[in-house]
Amino acid sequence: MPTQQAQLGRASATYIAKILQVSTGKTVWRWRLTERGFASTKAADCDWSLPGILPEGASGKLLTLTITPSDDEGFTSKHLAIEAIFDYGPIQLKYVIWAYPDAPGIRTQLWLRGTVSPVAAGSQEEHTAIVEIAVARRRYIGYYNDTQHRNLASTPLLRDEVLTGTGSETVPWASAAGLESERGVGLLLVQESHKCVNQRGVNTGAFVFDGKSLMCSGLRLAPADITPDRWRECWAVWTIQYDGQIPLSRALKHFARLRYPSDPKRDFYAQANTWGSGGSNGIDSKAMAHEDVVLKELDSVADLGLDALQIDDGWQGNQTQGNHWRPDPMLYPQGWKNVVAKAKEKNITLNLWAASMKISSEDLRWNFEQAYFRSWKLDFASLKTPDQIEQNIAKVRQFILSTKHQTRATWDVTENASRYGYFWAREYGGVWRVQVIKVVR
Structure with a gap:
């Protein structure tokens, strides 16, 4: 040699x-x-x-x-x-x-x-x-x-x-x-x-x-x-x-x-999330991701001086439209148009939730092109085999490359399925973790 x-x-x-x-x-x-x-x-x-x-x-x-x-x-x-x-x-x-x-x-x-x-x-x-x-x-x-x-x-x-x-x-x-x-x-x-x-x-x-x-x-x-x-x-x-x-x-x-280097302009922000605003059950919380509520939430986010709003589970309806992860037309008659206009008016960045293993590469790209979501809370992963790991990561990697690194994932570790952990896949985004803080008045 x-x-x-x-x-x-x-x-x-x-x-x-x-x-x-x-x-x-x-x-x-x-x-x-x-x-x-x-x-x-x-x-x-x-x-x-x-x-x-x-x-x-x-x-x-x-x-x-x-x-x-x-x-x-x-x-x-x-x-x-x-x-x-x-x-x-x-x-x-x-x-x-x-x-x-x-x-x-x-x-x-x-x-x-x-x-x-x-x-x-x-x-x-x-x-x-x-x-x-x-x-x-x-x-x-x-x-x-x-x-x-x-x-x-x-x-x-x-x-x-x-x-x-x-x-x-x-x-x-x-x-x-x-x-x-x-x-x-x-x-x-x-x-x-x-x-x-x-x-x-x-x-x-x-x-x-x-x-x-x-x-x-x-x-x-x-x-x-x-x-x-x-x-x-x-x-x-x-x-x-x-x-x-x-x-x-x-x-x-x-x-x-x-x-895992960060880009401060892309990766550092304070955001609100729509989930949980409607009570403790999933149906009420999903309703907070409907267009009429999101438009009101954008006003609140602006009043609070926050940078971004993450639209959580519910924007696609209680059932996804076939295999397509796009806004439910019953909830968003004009797609993302009205939300994007309001976010631009309020100078608020939009982020989005999706089921990590279900959303396709095409729908990731379609939603990004419609609303330029800066980050994606990718949830419900259950990575049980090397094939599932490779397929999921390849999809996210190619999507990020297609946006020229304008967007990133946030990996959800709030449940105990086999997901992403803390030391892996961070080149594609950060860790989404939630802890409940109880305030005694």
Whole structure:
């Protein structure tokens, strides 16, 4: 393999003499090429282990390695993308590293394609990333789904546990896990998946600590999901460094803002939402999304000095019109025309609710062209298979690209179905979470 090197700002990557070195300008990472793949620690001969897909100890040949600048079609910050393709016979594996300039860590991801034959699992643990430092304590972090029912001190949104002492453990509920030394120097692994503490999602695995090393398992894919006709992606992993000067919370936020950048003009606003204005039952609340009420609500939003109004469930009627998600003509005789005119008069931005898995690409685009909704509260997702995940995300991604990034999703996590979580798919929008605040007068 010929020498490869590239630089983007303070980020750089070099491959020479079977050593891959990647730097963000703040952190440096090294892998050595082995018979099995790339290894970043002395204790392991490869950073990934795929029992049930690859035989234990399977050899892989490095076919290609490229280093190119990228921003993933405008969905993330500019970075160096390092892609290495390995051939394991019937299976090919693509190992992708993203290095953002001045980031406290890197993002890695496996992609697979090929034909999987029945393989004995062997003795190795499945993992997609592995780290190792002198350990004084372990920390496990995760967020809860079903936010509408987490409104008390006894039902927090965050679970954050620190373990000390010797031993080993497997932690399936966490989205992030870290190893810390006595001096507060740490390495944090974050699985970029839809896992929540109370909703594990699709093949999200666990964090496994064996007394020395911390491994992240969970591919997203089962062996039967891997096909020879296209690359299929696994859950990505962030590996973040922190210390006493840059604590964990600051390092994590820094990396997340690079991975999922925001546009203040598009993404920051104060809004009202029509749901719930009509009482506690769904029928009354849906009635608040009818045109006559929405026109009045726009006056209220303007009086309150808010930026936007989100039209929630009900604009399409109690039943959608066939398979079309467009304004119910009985409720909106002229479509969005009157609402758009009133919003323009009041200088209010419009946002819209829709059922994530039901609305089509065509109807997303049609509604956007009629009313230029800046964000979409996408609800009722139940992502139970890799196919459902890919289809739902591909639809949203292509829609956003068709608008030239003028719009974004907001992912609803208010119920406990297998939805979007907190660390995944945020390049397409933010998290919609609702907590009830009771006011005692």
